[in-house]
Amino acid sequence: MIEKIAQIRLQAFREFEEAKSLQEAEAARNKYLGRKGAIADLFRHMPGIPPEERPEAGEALNRLRAELEVVAETAREKFAQKKEAPQIDTTLPGRMPHLGALHPLTIVTRQIIDIFRQMGFAVASGPEIETVYYNFDALNTPPWHPSRDESATLYLPNGFVLRTETSPVQIRVMEAMQPPVRIIAPGRVYRRDRPDATHSPMFHQVEGLYVDEGVTMADLKGTLVAFYRTLFGEQTAVRFRPHFFPFTEPSAEVDITCLFCAGKGCRICKEAGWIEMGGSGMVDPNVLDGVGYDSEKYTGWACGLGIERVAMFLYGIDNIRSLYDGDVRFLRQFI
Template sequence: MTLQDLIDMKAAALEKARNAENAEALEGVRIEYLARKGLLPKVMQELKNVSPEEKPMFGKTVNDFKNELAERIKTKQAEFAASGTSAGAGFDLTQPGQWQGLGTRHPITQITDRITRIFQTLGFTVADGPDIETVWNNFDALNTPADHPSRDEQDTFYLNNGDLMRCHTSPVQVRYMMEHKPPVRIISPGRCYRRDTPDATHSANFHQVEGLYVDENVSLADLKGTLSYFARELMGPNVKIRFRPHFFPFTEPSVEVDFTCHVCNGKGCRVCKNSGWIEILGAGMVDPNVFQSVGYDSSKVTGFAFGMGIERITMILYGIHDIRNLYENDVRFLSQF
């Protein structure tokens, strides 16, 4: 077969596909030229007999032939489908429709919305901020000392210009306080980034919700009352809450907050490691140094702050044992929610 013979065959095939009157005729064209025993595979077998001078152009023409004919057939099939033309028959109007299942919100989104609604009933508003932050907003303004481990490059994603990917959503609180005078009552849900090795309970990219309340005469009792209400709304009316002394650079005093295990109701099980309690969040009274950084008078106002990991709460509420399941986009897993 010469190159001109191949060009003529291509023109004839494209014309047949163009003039096909129905899907059955179009399928006949496809079988004649593109099927395993069709003309094009036979032409490819003849490639070894083509002269070396013509072989490059011959091979290119064969590939163009195959691609153009396949595209022409695909386009024609779409035209038949749109017009209701099948293998010589019209569209059956009595045939039941094939409905696709509706999607749903991701479990992290569901829990974020649930937490947000609870705090909105207490008068908190939602504040947002950038994922890329300055060192001052992320560390300095939050009273984090220069030698704190979280500042190390092995824990934090630094950028070439000196900025970083925020380690928590606390910088949103700094930005908000610098732009608004007290009283302040906000929550700030969002993504955070840390240099963690991914495993069943850790990820380099995760979500947090942090809260801040600043006004005159805000006390630790207000913090306890707020979080107790949150616990009951999130876990149910029978949940109990306890506060354990802890340390955070930006709060003093600081506490870790535990809820009774929702699986065993505080009796002890595998989920809570037989303690009856599950650690949920960290909190405390805002350190006066933080107020000084944002221009607040700590002699006139006080406040509390808290923060919690959304993935952790999601895993607890839904009984998920591996955090990586939340990021793999496996429909079999996500369809459960």
């Protein structure tokens, strides 16, 4: 009997080991562990063996059954796992991970910063919630100026304003350091504007400021011509139109040749051949005196432009709201 058990043990182990599928493993389990299987058969023959051999044979048979149950379960798990494993088709093209992209406003802001940086300008920043002093008074804005009106500016209940320009940064920088000052200040600004295709109550500006001994309008023109030609191409012409801003004197609006018709006249430029890009001028002596600079010794220029406007021209975007919607189908184009 003991010999018989040992023989069946070897045979069963081999069969489980050689099983190549779940079906074959199940067949082996039935053959040895099933109700009519080999183990059950041996148990049935137990009464026929000599009584003195029974305890040993019974023990060996029980041990074999326990062993085979483990082997059968292991085989079942092995094949079950194989069946669930994902089917990999190595001929399919790979899946690219979804990468984020820079927002067009970030791309343009960085381009602008790079150009000014190459000309020796440092980047400065300031708070978006400003005092009336920094936003208007220090910039020489008279009390009657329409930009102070509640219909144009967003006032906060505690007497602060959401800055209407990045210009307050000029004041903060000049208060903190002596000339020469050569900075640009990119950032968000707020106006009480009804949103439409070209207006938004929040948009981005970049401001430039250069103050030193002997700075003239020629420096302003030279810097802006170099800037716009680097940004929009060598063929770009720049035109200065007299204007009024409280914090500069003289002041000028800056136009560039229309990017769409190269100055011939089209729908975008309203047949003018020029498009307005921003404001500029020589810093008003009152502003310099206000921050404690000697306006007899120092002169300077300031300029500003809207970043959305640049992005819309560069990328041919016709609705400013596309820049804020967060529509991935739109944003994916800038990857």
